[in-house]
Amino acid sequence: MIVIRRRWLALSLSGLAVVFFGFEFLQTVGEGNKGLESGDSRKIVAFSLKKQIEIESEEVACSGGFFVGVKPEKLANGKWTQLDGTSIFIYSIYFDGRLEPHHYLRTISMVKGTPGKEFFCQIATSDGHYHITKAVVTKIWSETWNQNDTHLYFNPYLISCHLPVNKTSVYFSLNEKPCQIAPQKFVITTPNVENTTSFTVCVKPLNFRNDISEQLLQWIAINRILGAEKIDFYVENLQKKPRQVLETLEKHLNGGLTLYAHNQIAQEPTFKHSTHIWQKRRYEIIAYNDCLYRNIHTSHFVIPLDIDEIIVPRHGSTWAEILNRTDDTFASFTVRNAYYLRHFNVKKSTEEVFFFKRTVRSEFSDEGESGKSFVSTKNALTVFNHYALRSLKPGVGVVKFLNVGLAQLNHYKDDCDTVILPECAKYLSSPVRVADGVIFKFRRLFFADRAKNHPKLTKTATMVTEEPTESPLVDETKPKPKPEPLKPFTLEILKVIKNAQQQHGLRHGDFQRYRGYCSRRIRRLRKVLKLPQGDRRHFKKRDVTDSHITDKKADERYLEIPLMLSERCWAYAMQLRQEANTEPRKKFHLIQKLRKACVYALQLEELCQQERCDARTKLESQAYVAWIQGSLQFELQIWLKATENLKKAQMIYEKLGSALAENEQAPYKQRVVEITPSLRYCAYNIGDEKAVDLLELRSQGVLDNFDALVSQSKQKTEAVLHEVQWFGIKIPVRIERVRLFLLSIEGLDESLIHAENNQAKIKILENLFIDLRDIISLARDVVRTEKQDQLLLSYLLSIRVERTSQRHLLLMQQTRKSQDCVRLLDIIIQQTGELSQNESIKDVKLAQDYYNQQLQAFKALRVYFLAKTQAAQKRFKEAAVLYDSASKALAKLPIKNKFLKELDDLVKSVRDTVDVDKITAQANCVLDQQEDQIQVPQKVYKSKKPLIERLDEFREEPQLLSKNPNIVSLPPAMEPIPAKPLFYDLALNFVELPDLTEKLEGGQKKEKGAGISGFVKGLWGWGKK
Structure with missing residues (x-):
């Protein structure tokens, strides 16, 4: 019997282990893909690693020698080699042996537009055999970064070729047809791994026209102090002095710093400024991936950094201490960004080290925005400026964002480039400013290292030898300034619990699952915030107190502990309510849990009433307490008090929802609807509608500062820009990119005022039109697909028309x-x-x-x-x-x-x-x-026309009075006449005709013998026919 029980226990533990492993795997995948598009976060989701390798290693059958007569080629450092007959430009080729015993060749290349065709890997082994496999082409770019036509650019690609297992590969080539003779062949070299380092910093191609030698020395020194064992610089264009400094350091550091030349493709067209920026970003990605594969066998992590960025540990002194607290199931570990902009510091600093000059930063960037990462060479397939793009194998998360309590990225910028970093404008316009001198704890180490390694170049090594206790900007002769106000805490209580409930069981009414989530959440919070209640053997109660909230280094997550405690008790009570239908005794336990939930809720409200919490948090805590207390009194059937508390909660949620942006109102409206049936049931049990009305009037005065708190919440909501007003019309801004764009142009008019001349103003407006075109295109797509945001599109079009008019007016001035x-x-x-x-x-x-x-x-x-x-x-x-x-x-x-x-x-x-x-x-x-009215005197001149021909003209001509007046032309001029004149026959008028009288006499005699009858007929007209 004992043996059977042991076996049953072993099987149970095995099953639990399998379930736990599966849950952890799903949690890892979900957390790793947070903040990334679904298309860019994983390589193969449906296949296991074994199946993936099986697909990639499938060979094509061909006969014949593909490399006969083809000379091997070597790739020059930083130069491009075009693959004959294709549009592929090869930058570098690396051997990848991370998936033992399966090896790959990784070709980092660029293609104008898209490849369009399949490519095949032709590999020759040392035994004289040829192996042909289909190449896996992976684009190292996301279309969401730049909406311009990708065919305009040379785009970065990683071409992977699977090498034959247990064979030594000698030559390699790429071809569009599997069985065609190779146009070129490249020698395959296996790296010899001698020494390994923990951290290698990769610096994108340097292209500076000014002297940055001093900044380079300072930046290299601080990074080596923090843990950079090797720094790879890609150099495109530098002045003579900074180049000499880097070359000297390369010799001095014995492999700790390496320079690599970087060039552009010779066939690249000339781009305008906005297009050139995105092509430049593509070249930077090539350099970062080249640095990754150059160090996959010699370094544990690569870190893409710019020379104005420093990853600073907040707890500890090296990068290794940061990563000791992380697991190994992610391709990159991202540190959130904080901007140290030039105009944040009000006082002028006397410091000469650029990262000691600025002590005021912005708030930390959100997860998914710009940050820099420790990229694992063990797990990353491709990388870009901020974190890994793809993981090497399924089951490995792409990115994990580190807690800001571990480290932060100090980004020292003079100004914001809204084309590349639109989120920078958000923090530039934000009123939040934090005095942060965390980097000063490395001050003594920095100057000691600088004096030791660069005594000739340092100017300030002897000035400071001890770590300052205060900010170096403080003038000791003047009175100390007042301490800066603490960063306000904001806890969106209803939103937090609604999201948690929907994700952990309450969507299906599973209160037990939600209660288990609350317990795990409390345990994680106490562990992270270092507020444990004893150890495994001994319990020592530790509640969250006012000192935890008012501390300068306090974390707003302290407020979540009493909230989760209250939610856990409430969830247990609701679970008991479901079970009380069959077991009435559990109702007593239910009431006890609700009482305990009220205690924790009151503790939460007391903490939220501190000055550090903003108005919205205070309102939400009061509403939450009223709702919990109303729920308890509802179960106890104390109808009057239940109605008073529920009405109070309903009123707060209703008013608070109206003060927020439209896209944040849903949970508050839902809570108002949920409370309504309970209020009706209370009114039914009270039986007096007037009493309910009196309670409603009484609840309106339950908060003395209610209107002031709602007003503060409205002001904060307007600052976040969830909506814009256009001629009195409120337009919700639901699209995140549009929101960031509108924030970025808030200071546009001020930038135009400070521009040097009209040409500079026109250039600023033209850069705006580039972003505005993409934003309008995005808004049109949303309107076309979702049939909403038509008002937002019209508003964006109005911005374009007004700014275009402004540009035309500036052109008119020129x-x-x-x-x-x-x-x-x-x-x-x-x-x-x-x-x-x-x-x-x-x-x-x-x-x-x-x-x-x-x-x-x-x-x-x-x-x-x-x-x-x-x-x-x-x-x-x-x-x-x-x-x-x-x-x-x-x-x-x-x-x-x-x-x-x-x-x-x-x-x-x-x-x-x-x-x-x-x-x-x-x-x-x-x-x-x-x-026109002034008569112009006519000139007296001798006319050539005779007087007879110009009798209608008056002209004073002295010639007519001379001895030879020109009166008529003699002889007259000949005039032309018709060739055939008209003849008129007038001769008949002069012809004499013969006399015919004699012939007419005979006729007259016959008429006389006619008689009287003829006369009469003729007289009266008779006899006429």
């Missing part, structure tokens, strides 16, 4: 031709008119008034410049009329307006000069009229 001004104003008028007719603001009076005034101003300016064009062409009448029209139109514009600064300045300038120009045009017009 041009000298009024015709060009007219053309630019035509464009402005057309765009502004189209914007005013937008459906979103067509019925908004404020918008219509604003754009109508702008259109009037632009049209008046157009008329003015048309007048100048007419005046330049000497058409002074038309110019005078147009000047008069422009003067009348400008007079109708309001003096106080909300125009753009450039438009307002131009309107004022034209208003001052239009009357003068009008009078000038009128004067020129009068002068032209007088010149």
